[in-house]
Amino acid sequence: MSVSISIGSGKGGTGKTMLLCNLALLLAKKGRKVCLVDLDIGGADAHLLFGLFEPKHSLTDFLNRSVDTLQETIHTFYAFHGLQIIPGTGNTLQTANMSYQEKQRLLRAISQLDVDVVLIDVGAGTSYHSLDFFMFSDIQICVTMPEPTSIMDLYSFLQLATIRKVLGSFLSNSQIGSILKKQTFSSISEVFDLAENTQTGAKQKAQEALRYFHPLLVVNRDIPNTNLNKAKLKKLVAKYLGIDIPSLGEIPEDPAIRDALKAYMPVTELSPNAPSSKGIVEISEKIDKIIELFRQPTMR
Numbered sequence: 626m627s628v629s630i631s632i633g634s635g636k637g638g639t640g641k642t643m644l645l646c647n648l649a650l651l652l653a654k655k656g657r658k659v660c661l662v663d664l665d666i667g668g669a670d671a672h673l674l675f676g677l678f679e680p681k682h683s684l685t686d687f688l689n690r691s692v693d694t695l696q697e698t699i700h701t702f703y704a705f706h707g708l709q710i711i712p713g714t715g716n717t718l719q720t721a722n723m724s725y726q727e728k729q730r731l732l733r734a735i736s737q738l739d740v741d742v743v744l745i746d747v748g749a750g751t752s753y754h755s756l757d758f759f760m761f762s763d764i765q766i767c768v769t770m771p772e773p774t775s776i777m778d779l780y781s782f783l784q785l786a787t788i789r790k791v792l793g794s795f796l797s798n799s800q801i802g803s804i805l806k807k808q809t810f811s812s813i814s815e816v817f818d819l820a821e822n823t824q825t826g827a828k829q830k831a832q833e834a835l836r837y838f839h840p841l842l843v844v845n846r847d848i849p850n851t852n853l854n855k856a857k858l859k860k861l862v863a864k865y866l867g868i869d870i871p872s873l874g875e876i877p878e879d880p881a882i883r884d885a886l887k888a889y890m891p892v893t894e895l896s897p898n899a900p901s902s903k904g905i906v907e908i909s910e911k912i913d914k915i916i917e918l919f920r921q922p923t924m925r
């Protein structure tokens with residue numbers, strides 16, 4: 626059984642795809658069997674970072690059933706330690722209109738992939754699909770830049786993800802949709818109250834749902850003296866959402882990342898000594914240890 630890791634953020638451009646592609650490569654280099662699945666609705670570009678311009682198959686083929694299995698859409702990068710990728714769909718509308726059943730079929734197929742680690746790029750934003758793809762995984766990574774605006778975008782993203790997770794613990798999928806249309810919540814305790822008013826004992830179930838939700842925080846394009854913003858985010862999230870977001874690491878602003886993009890190679894491969902590569906390698910080592918924990922049968 627594979628361990629799944631998803632990466633999300635409030636807005637685009639925080640460096641999610643860059644980080645995920647590098648993590649995928651570093652984990653493959655360590656000998657793990659890795660598949661990167663690009664579920665970024667409308668912005669699927671992970672394959673381009675490896676110089677794959679015209680993939681033979683993409684997620685679209687699975688969604689419109691022109692292939693029978695998700696396995697058939699995999700492309701293997703033999704030059705990159707056998708890393709596998711399922712390129713995202715260029716067909717935004719098709720993915721955005723995905724029905725609940727289709728989404729379940731996709732997620733089931735992802736969890737059945739014959740690999741050690743599945744890395745999911747869920748893209749930015751707070752559509753139901755992005756939130757569900759983000760929450761689907763065993764491990765979540767969230768990325769922000771140090772600016773207060775980016776920090777607030779991430780807060781909003783985590784707030785919606787948390788609310789959706791909690792509502793899902795005591796409501797059916799169609800009920801969640803109608804509640805979210807009618808009501809907004811300013812803190813998670815309001816959702817707990819709604820739970821208890823809906824059915825006795827639901828509050829406890831709702832609290833239980835959050836017990837294992839600890840998205841890991843990465844600050845990308847970091848510049849000195851921005852620890853204050855990170856501390857504020859953590860405080861806000863703990864106070865209003867009741868969750869802890871452990872720090873996974875920081876990646877500095879680094880021109881080597883632009884050079885890597887131009888060379889169609891992850892920065893950790895092209896410039897292993899660049900400051901950003903060092904930050905990413907540290908993150909990958911922590912992730913590797915966490916994966917190991919998940920692979921122990923007692924964790925499941």
Ligand SMILES: Nc1ncnc2c1ncn2[C@@H]1O[C@H](COP(=O)(O)OP(=O)(O)O)[C@@H](O)[C@H]1O
Nearest residue numbers: 637638639640641642643846877878879882886
């Ligand atoms: N630490 C960094 N230093 C410099 N440029 C970066 C850094 N991280 C990301 N970038 C650049 O920012 C842009 C957005 O990155 P990307 O990974 O596509 O973001 P996302 O997937 O979150 O939209 C890309 O051009 C990327 O090369």
Ligand SMILES: [Mg+2]
Nearest residue numbers: 641642665668
């Ligand atoms: Mg992206």
